[in-house]
Amino acid sequence: MISKRLSELRKKRQWSLQYIADQLNIAKSTYAGYESGYRQPSLEAVKELATLFGTTTDYLLGVTNDEQPTIELTNAAFHMTVDGEPLTEDEIIQLIAFIRTKRELEKHKK
Amino acid sequence: MISKRLSELRKKRQWSLQYIADQLNIAKSTYAGYESGYRQPSLEAVKELATLFGTTTDYLLGVTNDEQPTIELTNAAFHMTVDGEPLTEDEIIQLIAFIRTKRELEKHKK
DNA sequence: AAAATTGTTCGCGATTCGCGTACCTTTAAT
DNA sequence: ATTAAAGGTACGCGAATCGCGAACAATTTT
The missing domain is CATH 1.10.260.40 (lambda repressor-like DNA-binding domains)
Known part of the structure; x- marks a missing residue:
């Protein structure tokens, strides 16, 4: 491999x-x-x-097949930072909601 | 190591x-x-x-020191998904802006 | 077409592997 | 308390694998 x-x-x-x-x-x-x-x-x-x-x-x-690892944000099995500052649990939840809402809006726009 | x-x-x-x-x-x-x-x-x-x-x-x-890897979102050197759907470049930018803005607001609240 | 660079293969000596064994320490059972 | 069982450590042995250099083929450059 x-x-x-x-x-x-x-x-x-x-x-x-x-x-x-x-x-x-x-x-x-x-x-x-x-x-x-x-x-x-x-x-x-x-x-x-x-x-x-x-x-x-x-x-x-060959543990993974992604040269750049792919991260699923809804599995918070890892830590994230923005500008070096760790994201809180809440921030992650809001962030996911933000993306989902945005996508929902896009869908209806079509 | x-x-x-x-x-x-x-x-x-x-x-x-x-x-x-x-x-x-x-x-x-x-x-x-x-x-x-x-x-x-x-x-x-x-x-x-x-x-x-x-x-x-x-x-x-010992390449990394994090048992669960820490991801800095502003370095988009990797791929992210939400609900299995990959995030677009734009979504990542908006997402980072979202977090920064939220933090800015928090700061002024104090 | 000659020279230089790149890629492939292999033998050699040296290193390191995995296993079994022996032994010590700690925990559990009577 | 004594013994048995399980956990942990250290090491010798034979076998496997390493890294290197060398020799050569293939490709690219000049």
């Missing part, structure tokens, strides 16, 4: 194997091994690759 | 080494090695551990 993800991400960015190897300070053949599935990257390498590609380790490992 | 995280999460849940070992189908000593730092789990094991603990691999690996 990770080999597929790495290969996709690298090609999308048009980066060479050598470039990535240089960024992580590993041999080209080592990184090539990750993509071919011949080798598995260390946990440390996985972290660095996620950072380099601007994605999450969950995506690289 | 991962050893520290695993240890914390397990203790918080009051699970035994054996219990986790059974869940992942590995030897108790193998999992114990993860917590002591004597061994590193395979990528597959990391995935399963994240699922078992209901957290993310990013947290286990």
Whole structure:
């Protein structure tokens, strides 16, 4: 799974194997091994690759299929901030209501 | 890092080494090695551990420090949904404005 | 078409894995 | 209090896997 993800991400960015190897300070053949599935990257390498590609380790490992995670706001199983300030329970509720109301209005406009 | 995280999460849940070992189908000593730092789990094991603990691999690996990720809404580097429907760019902008305005009003109320 | 860059594969030595085992500590049962 | 059971820690062993360098093919650049 990770080999597929790495290969996709690298090609999308048009980066060479050598470039990535240089960024992580590993041999080209080592990184090539990750993509071919011949080798598995260390946990440390996985972290660095996620950072380099601007994605999450969950995506690289295939825990999730979203390169940028998708968040369902009605499941408050996570924390949100605006301008660094955490949202309160109430604010989240109002926010969801705001979106729902707006959508309801749009629907009738048609 | 991962050893520290695993240890914390397990203790918080009051699970035994054996219990986790059974869940992942590995030897108790193998999992114990993860917590002591004597061994590193395979990528597959990391995935399963994240699922078992209901957290993310990013947290286990120390990419993030939030067991439940914190999302800054003004960085739209991710996707959001309400009732399964993705939010549009505009909706996000309005939503942030909504929160900011509300906070501004609160401030003056005091 | 020659040179340079990129990508693929593989053998080697070194490292690290997972397991079983042994042992100590803590908890539960009698 | 004594014993049994369960939880936790440490380590040796054989097997598996790592990272690297090297050799070579494929592609791109000059």
